Amino acid sequence: MVKLDSKIPEGHISEKWTNHKFNMKLINPANKRKYDVIVVGTGLAGASAAASLAELGYNVKAFTFHDSARRAHSISAQGGINAAKNYQNDGDSIYRLFYDTVKGGDFRAREANVYRLAEVSNNIIDQCVAQGVPFAREYGGLLDNRSFGGAQVSRTFYARGQTGQQLLLGAYSALSRQVGLGKVKMYSRREMLELVVVDGIARGIVCRNLVNGEIEKYSAHAVILATGGYSNVFFLSTNAMNCNTTAIWRAHKKGALFANPCFTQIHPTCLPVHGEGQSKLTLMSESLRNDGRIWVSKKKGDLREPNEIPEEERDYYLERKYPSFGNLSPRDISSRSAKEVFDEGRGAKGQEAVYLDFEDAIKRLGRKAIEEKYGNLFEIYETITGENPYNVPMKIYPAPHYTMGGLWVDYNLMSNIPGLFVLGEANFSDHGANRLGASALMQGLADGYFVIPYTIGNYLAADKPEKLSVDHTEFENVKKQTEDLTRKFISINGKQTVDDIHKRLGRIMWNKVGMSRNENGLKEAINEIRELREEFWKDVKVPGDDKDINQTLERAGRLADYLELAELMAVDALNRNESCGGHFREEYQTEEGEALRNDEEYTYVAAWEMEELGKWKLHKEDLQFEYVKLSTRSYK
Amino acid sequence: MSGKHLNLKLKIWRQSGPQTAGSFVDYQIEVSPDDSFLEMLDELNNKLESEGKEPIAFESDCREGICGTCGLVINGQPHGPIPKIATCQLHMRNFNNGDTIWIEPFRAKAFPVLKDLIVDRSGFDEIMNAGGFISVNTGGVPDANDILIPKEVASESMDAAACIGCGACVAACKNASAMLFVSAKVSQFALLPQGKPERFRRVEKMVKVMDDLGFGSCTNTYACEAECPKGISIRNIARMNREYFLAKVKSKELEV
Numbered sequence: 104m105v106k107l108d109s110k111i112p113e114g115h116i117s118e119k120w121t122n123h124k125f126n127m128k129l130i131n132p133a134n135k136r137k138y139d140v141i142v143v144g145t146g147l148a149g150a151s152a153a154a155s156l157a158e159l160g161y162n163v164k165a166f167t168f169h170d171s172a173r174r175a176h177s178i179s180a181q182g183g184i185n186a187a188k189n190y191q192n193d194g195d196s197i198y199r200l201f202y203d204t205v206k207g208g209d210f211r212a213r214e215a216n217v218y219r220l221a222e223v224s225n226n227i228i229d230q231c232v233a234q235g236v237p238f239a240r241e242y243g244g245l246l247d248n249r250s251f252g253g254a255q256v257s258r259t260f261y262a263r264g265q266t267g268q269q270l271l272l273g274a275y276s277a278l279s280r281q282v283g284l285g286k287v288k289m290y291s292r293r294e295m296l297e298l299v300v301v302d303g304i305a306r307g308i309v310c311r312n313l314v315n316g317e318i319e320k321y322s323a324h325a326v327i328l329a330t331g332g333y334s335n336v337f338f339l340s341t342n343a344m345n346c347n348t349t350a351i352w353r354a355h356k357k358g359a360l361f362a363n364p365c366f367t368q369i370h371p372t373c374l375p376v377h378g379e380g381q382s383k384l385t386l387m388s389e390s391l392r393n394d395g396r397i398w399v400s401k402k403k404g405d406l407r408e409p410n411e412i413p414e415e416e417r418d419y420y421l422e423r424k425y426p427s428f429g430n431l432s433p434r435d436i437s438s439r440s441a442k443e444v445f446d447e448g449r450g451a452k453g454q455e456a457v458y459l460d461f462e463d464a465i466k467r468l469g470r471k472a473i474e475e476k477y478g479n480l481f482e483i484y485e486t487i488t489g490e491n492p493y494n495v496p497m498k499i500y501p502a503p504h505y506t507m508g509g510l511w512v513d514y515n516l517m518s519n520i521p522g523l524f525v526l527g528e529a530n531f532s533d534h535g536a537n538r539l540g541a542s543a544l545m546q547g548l549a550d551g552y553f554v555i556p557y558t559i560g561n562y563l564a565a566d567k568p569e570k571l572s573v574d575h576t577e578f579e580n581v582k583k584q585t586e587d588l589t590r591k592f593i594s595i596n597g598k599q600t601v602d603d604i605h606k607r608l609g610r611i612m613w614n615k616v617g618m619s620r621n622e623n624g625l626k627e628a629i630n631e632i633r634e635l636r637e638e639f640w641k642d643v644k645v646p647g648d649d650k651d652i653n654q655t656l657e658r659a660g661r662l663a664d665y666l667e668l669a670e671l672m673a674v675d676a677l678n679r680n681e682s683c684g685g686h687f688r689e690e691y692q693t694e695e696g697e698a699l700r701n702d703e704e705y706t707y708v709a710a711w712e713m714e715e716l717g718k719w720k721l722h723k724e725d726l727q728f729e730y731v732k733l734s735t736r737s738y739k
Numbered sequence: 740m741s742g743k744h745l746n747l748k749l750k751i752w753r754q755s756g757p758q759t760a761g762s763f764v765d766y767q768i769e770v771s772p773d774d775s776f777l778e779m780l781d782e783l784n785n786k787l788e789s790e791g792k793e794p795i796a797f798e799s800d801c802r803e804g805i806c807g808t809c810g811l812v813i814n815g816q817p818h819g820p821i822p823k824i825a826t827c828q829l830h831m832r833n834f835n836n837g838d839t840i841w842i843e844p845f846r847a848k849a850f851p852v853l854k855d856l857i858v859d860r861s862g863f864d865e866i867m868n869a870g871g872f873i874s875v876n877t878g879g880v881p882d883a884n885d886i887l888i889p890k891e892v893a894s895e896s897m898d899a900a901a902c903i904g905c906g907a908c909v910a911a912c913k914n915a916s917a918m919l920f921v922s923a924k925v926s927q928f929a930l931l932p933q934g935k936p937e938r939f940r941r942v943e944k945m946v947k948v949m950d951d952l953g954f955g956s957c958t959n960t961y962a963c964e965a966e967c968p969k970g971i972s973i974r975n976i977a978r979m980n981r982e983y984f985l986a987k988v989k990s991k992e993l994e995v
Contacts, residue, residue, distance in 0.1 A: 155877040169800070171864050173904055174808050179801045190884060226878070233880035235873045235933050237897040244887030262897060268805055269900060276872035283868035291861065314853060343800040377773040380782050383802050486824060489773070489832050552877045600788040602781070647793045651756070652854045654796060655788055 105360065105712050107724045110513040111215040116730050117198075120219045123514070124557055128564035135160030138563055139323040139570060141308055142166070143295045143350055145278065146175035147271055147544060148527025149329030151551025154277035157286035159556055164321055165278065165287050168294040168313060168345060168657075173275045176331060176343040177547060180267025181388055183249060183259035184544040186224040191248055195256040197221045203254050204542060205731045208507070208535020209684035209700065211363070211708070214730055215514060216532045223553040224545050228260055230552055234273040238262050251389075251540040259541045264388065264479065270544055274551070293319065294657065296585050298326065298354040298523065301577045304568055305522035309581050311589065313657065316650040318585050320573040325522045325559055328354060329551065332506035332528040334367065336665045336672065337617070338609025340503035341373060341386045347661035348668050351510050351529050359518040360710040360722060362511035362531035364668065365676035368538055368685045369618050370504035371437035374487055375456035384502040385487060388480055389540060392430045394464035394473065395497070397421050397437075399457050403448035409458055409496045420444055427739055435537055435685050435698070438501035442618045451498050460496035501618060505543060507534040507685065508675075511710040511724075515558035516550060519710075522568055524559060526550035531708065536684025589649050592659040597642030601658045604639050608632070608662070608669060616673050621689040625677040629670055633717065636666040671711060674719060681705045695739075702733050744769045745831060748839040749783070751795055757851050757859075763841070772832035776819065777802065777809065779831055780842075796855040802827040804968060807903030810910070811856055812843040817907035817966045825905060825968040845910035849917070849953045860906045862952040863920060870944035871924045873934050892930055899926040901969045908963035908971075914955030919963040921949050922979035923971050929982055939986035946983055 112123040130138070138161050142153040145167040153165040169175065187200040200221035205212055228246070232238065238260050239247040248257040262269035281287040290310070297309040299322070307322035333348035334340035355361045372392065374385045398419045400412050420440055422429040432440075441457045444450065451458050465473050470493060474481070481492045488498070509531040516524050516532070527547040534542065562568075571578070615628035639662065647653040682691045682698035683705070691699045708724040746769050754761025768786075770779045777799050784794035799809035804825040811826045813819035819829045834840065842856065850858040888896075900923070908919035925942050928934030934941070957976055964973040 151877075158876040169808065170798070170860060171904065173864075174800055174806045176801065176806070178806050179803055188883070228883045229880050230875075230877060232883040232886060233873065233875045233933055235896075235928050235931050237893050237900050237927065237931065238883075239897075240888050240890045240893040242890050244889050245884050262900075265805065265901065268903075269897075272900065276867065277875075277877070279864065279867040280872040280874060282864075283870075289864070291864075343806065344802060345800050378771050380771060380774045380778045382775070382778045382781050385803055486821075486828055487775075487830065489830065556877065596791075598789070600785050602785050603789075644788060644791065646788055646791050652796050652857065655794060 105519055105722055107511070107519070107710060107722050108513060109213060109724055110515060111213070112514065116214060116218045119215050120222055127557055127561035130560050130564050132160055136162060138162065139164065140325050140327065140559065141321055141323040142327045142329060143308065144175065144329035144331060144527075144529070145169070145172035145275070146177035146329060146331060146527060147274055147547030148529075148551040149327070150175070150271065150274035150278045151548050152327055152329060152526055152555045153287050154274060154281050155552050155556045156559065157281035163281070163287040164290060164323065166290045166293045166295060166308070166310060168292065170291055172278055172289065172291065173272060175271060176346050177271045177544070178268045179343065180544055181264045181386070182251060182390070183261035183266045183541040184227065184270060185251070185258050185541045186228045186260060186545065187221055187258060188225055188228060190246060191257045193256045195258050199256065200224060200258065202731050204533070204539060205535070206736065207537055207539040209537050209736065210535065210702070210706065210728060210731070210733050211366070211683055211726065212533055212535030213708070213726060214728060219554070220533050220546060220549050223549045226553055227545065227548045231270055231273050234277060236262060236269045236273040254539070267544060270548065274548070295330070295350045296353060296660065297581045298357045299578055299581050300357050300520060301571060301575065303521065305520050306571045307573065307578065309578070309585050311585070314652060316653070318582050318589070320578045320582055322571050322573050322578065324563055324568050324570050325524065327524045327526060327555065328510070328529050329526040330529045332509070333665070333668060334503040334506055336608070336669050337503040337612045338605045339376065339381060339384050341370060341384050344383060347664070349661050349664045351525070352664040352668055354510065354518070354520070354523060356713055357520070358712070359520050359523060360511040360712050361508070361671060362708050362710045363508040363536070363675065364672045364711065365616070365679060365686050366507035366536045366684060367503060367672075368434065368505040368507060369438040369501045371434055371441060371501045372459070372499050373502035374484070375454060375498050375500040386502070386504065387484065387497070387499060389434070391459060391477060391480060394468070394476070395430065395459040395461050396463055397430050397457055397459055399444045399449045399451060401449070404453060405449070406453055409451065409460070418444070418449070425739060435687070439618050439687060441501055454498070456498035456500045458496040459499045461492060462496070465493065503617075505538055507531065507536060507538055511708070515561065516554055517558065517562060521566060522562065524555060526555060536686055589656065589660070592643065592645045592656055592663075593647070593649060595640065595643050595645070597644050599638070599642050600644055601655055601662055604635065604643060605658070605662050605665070608635055608666060611635070612669055612672070616669070616676055619687045619689050620676045622677065625673045628673045632666065632669045632673065639663065639666055667716060670717065671719060675709055675711065678709060678721065679705055700735070706733070743836070744771055745834060745836045745838070747834065750839060750841045751856075752843045753795065753855055754852050755854065757853055761852065770831050772830070774831045775802070775827060776813070776829040776831065777827050796857050798857050799827050804828045805903060807905035810845050810905045810907055812845060812910060814841050817845060817910040818968050822965070823968060823970050825903070845906055847909045847915035849915060850906060850909060858906075862954070863904055863906065863917070865952060866917070866921055866945050866948045867924070869948040870941040873928060874937060886932055888931060896927050896930040899923045899930070899971065899975050902971050903969055905968060907966045907968060909954065911962040911966035912955065913960060913962065914958060916957045916963070917949050917954035918957040918976045918979065919967060919971055919973070921945050922975035925979045925982055926975040929978065938982060939989060942979060942982040943986050
């Protein structure tokens with residue numbers, strides 16, 4: 104019987120974490136070495152958690168499917184990391200960062216978690232600087248800041264356009280130190296395929312060794328999943344090729360609740376699809392919208408070159424619809440508007456694309472100024488598309504980017520399965536229905552450096568879990584099931600390739616569970632996903648064998664999980680009869696076409712329990728807004 | 740978007756495992772010039788899979804040139820013919836219809852081939868484990884602005900920190916030296932005030948592991964800098980040599 108208890112501490116919001124830290128049980132330093140902790144994933148959340156726990160004295164086993172911990176997808180984050188330092192003296196505070204994040208998330212996040220996130224944001228910057236992260240500096244030697252969407256203060260710290268890389272390398276270096284000291288045992292090229300649960304408690308994991316195909320068993324006193332998001336359910340997304348949902352999905356199938364799966368973020372400024380062979384989508388920094396103007400032709404099916412379309416025949420639709428925010432309207436609104444004009448048949452040269460035009464900016468500021476501001480982005484664009492954006496407008500289109508949903512966790516970041524903790528993008532906790540820019544890095548590191556080191560100690564001290572041997576029958580059972588499943592993929596020996604089926608799933612999701620959704624479309628999607636899943640299990644083709652490097656086999660397993668998660672995303676979207684943040688239901692909009700929340704009925708976290716495949720039970724965690732008043736976002 | 744399809748002949752290194760001998764296998768493919776190089780391999784693999792044949796094993800992840808996972812030797816050059824990009828950023832419009840393209844794994848004693856185009860670069864992690872860090876624990880650190888760092892210093896440190904750990908420097912070097920990789924990390928920390936307390940200890944430990952793993956020495960051919968997708972400067976190697984020399988001079992252990 105699942106019972107949701109968010110375990111939010113008592114007291115004023117600004118005192119909850121402080122009080123909680125005091126009230127939590129401790130483990131004395133000499134005893135910490137008696138505990139083993141498994142950390143799956145070595146991105147910002149996983150690497151920072153593994154390093155911090157090892158520093159405290161725990162024995163950590165860290166797992167990554169990459170060849171090295173440093174490859175995790177956190178490395179691709181460009182823009183920056185938020186913190187409430189108020190170094191700019193522009194009125195920032197912990198409270199303001201908290202407020203902006205709750206509002207940016209369209210009032211679907213837990214206040215207490217978000218406040219803690221804002222509270223520890225400052226420690227993160229201190230920590231990273233101490234590790235040698237080369238953040239941008241002013242001439243006087245102090246740290247530089249820039250501003251980002253959804254905020255009126257400059258609170259974003261950055262390292263050129265490679266902030267994610269530098270923060271991850273910082274966490275990776277801390278992790279490397281612990282590996283060198285022998286406190287972390289690093290297992291690379293291992294993919295977690297199952298969570299082992301005995302007597303309702305998480306006891307370990309089962310992995311596939313991606314080099315020799317062995318199915319391996321590992322046990323520990325607690326298991327931490329920091330395995331990222333699931334945007335690749337759309338096949339095409341800004342996520343790296345190997346990002347997948349397998350770890351959290353298989354934990355879900357072992358009883359962990361999956362919260363708000365339909366909350367996905369579609370980023371408005373990505374490079375459009377160039378053809379069938381496209382493997383992923385590339386993000387272009389949102390900062391381009393500061394000077395670029397977004398437009399399409401007023402005419403349907405206009406196939407002229409952009410430079411041949413006269414000014415009066417262009418529709419600068421964001422400036423027209425949202426005069427006060429214009430081209431800088433929030434991500435969800437900009438993305439939806441691009442889809443609207445494409446659906447009307449007005450995409451750039453008939454393609455799924457709109458123009459982002461710097462002609463006016465170049466006239467106004469001069470080519471040199473534009474080069475200084477955006478030179479490297481223009482180069483990236485030209486490398487990929489072969490077109491020079493100084494002469495021809497860029498083509499951009501929205502793409503799946505981040506998933507706010509994830510495994511349900513309580514205030515301690517523990518799932519409903521005792522001993523199973525979930526950090527970073529893999530959990531649902533802090534971004535509600537929409538994430539603000541420069542907040543993903545903040546959350547990953549907050550969870551790993553400053554939350555889990557406290558809360559895991561409390562669990563181990565209070566619950567006193569016993570560590571089971573990997574010879575326990577349940578480990579053996581799970582190992583056997585995993586081996587059978589692995590072999591099954593190969594034995595189907597059908598006709599369709601994994602990628603061909605994944606692309607079809609992506610199309611269903613993009614068209615019907617993407618930027619805007621409606622009841623009929625979602626119901627159709629559920630049927631189509633089920634049919635496709637059946638087809639997969641009858642007709643997929645996985646060559647090679649399971650005792651070797653077999654990348655097709657790896658992708659087949661991940662796709663099998665996507666084919667199940669996809670259905671739950673549609674089920675969740677269908678259940679949520681409102682529009683909020685990244686979730687836009689066409690039936691629920693204002694007369695002007697804006698998102699219409701339904702606070703009366705849907706101010707809750709939808710946490711889903713799988714009863715059997717295709718049948719989920721909804722558990723609601725009601726959200727209380729005591730400190731930030733529920734209000735409507737407006738960008739007119 | 741643009742242009743006609745290209746017909747290409749590919750000569751790709753196939754090797755079933757670390758202990759087996761490999762050889763080049765010929766493939767014919769037609770691709771769009773808008774495809775990336777790795778998308779071309781995806782398409783070839785999809786075709787092989789649909790025919791029930793084993794696809795070509797190669798690695799990639801972010802496909803934006805930042806994670807360092809990908810790395811192929813293309814027509815004899817690590818990451819291919821275009822300077823300062825990783826393999827995943829190379830696009831087919833840089834090739835001509837009718838071209839023959841040779842595709843190989845990175846080749847170095849310290850990077851054994853695991854399968855086809857996949858090599859084992861875990862030596863880089865071992866070097867990092869030995870000293871590629873500043874020894875601070877989580878918590879208890881000073882306020883970020885208590886440490887003043889001149890803008891130019893932060894910027895130079897960042898130039899070195901931009902290394903993506905792909906290993907192209909090793910593959911490009913006739914000695915299979917890892918000096919560019921190691922010196923980039925040594926430089927990043929040696930330049931910053933936070934990295935100064937353990938600068939000598941760091942360089943000594945990292946260089947020792949580098950040597951133990953069988954990476955070669957630097958003989959100043961500059962091949963690493965030429966092939967580095969991030970343009971990491973050879974000056975870092977000079978800096979590391981100075982650091983190493985100083986470390987030895989200041990060392991209390993007498994070597995005879």
